[in-house]
């Protein structure tokens with residue numbers, strides 16, 4: 001697995017707002033969107049293309065078209081917060097869904113929903129904001145492979161070294177784009193310093 005940690009100052013500035021414990025859900029959603037939009041540019045820079053031409057009002061011009069369909073795959077529930085910028089940037093994208101939930105005691109993720117289209121010949125783009133133990137991402141990537149996916153990219157907002165190691169062992173071919181590689185997991189498998197529970201902060205469901 002190749003980890004790409006963004007060095008962009010706009011990403012870093014929005015990440016600061018996401019990390020801030022006083023940020024309310026409305027502002028959290030805005031900055032999550034900013035970070036994902038920026039990471040998407042990095043994750044799509046080498047999408048396959050074909051050369052073509054287009055007729056402008058004045059003349060024919062050389063053109064480039066995306067040659068492979070991208071399939072965005074948000075991991076429910078927090079990954080849904082990353083989907084809107086993908087739909088805006090890539091209008092011809094299709095969408096598959098994977099539902100995974102970590103057990104609060106064991107931090108082991110359980111699959112509760114799997115609705116993927118056939119992925120042969122397409123570019124899967126896995127969307128999950130937190131790579132903590134790596135259990136959720138590793139299971140999602142297993143399902144993507146079973147559906148025929150290759151050349152998968154994953155976009156997340158914060159990664160922990162523990163999750164990176166799991167993906168390096170289980171899915172060495174995947175490229176992961178993130179805003180930050182943090183220090184470690186705490187005893188509840190939360191990323192430190194991290195930003196807390198992403199889904200709760202995004203959807204306003206924290207206590």
Ligand code: PRP
Pocket residue numbers: 075076077078079100101102103107109128129130131132133134135136137163189197198199200
């Ligand atoms: C979060 C997050 C990831 C997962 C990462 O989801 O969105 O899917 O934890 O943790 P892991 O790397 O240790 O598997 P959570 O299970 O909290 O569910 P939610 O999206 O419904 O809030």
Ligand code: URA
Pocket residue numbers: 130132189190191192194195196197198199
């Ligand atoms: N899921 C989250 O939302 N945050 C973490 O730090 C770890 C898993």
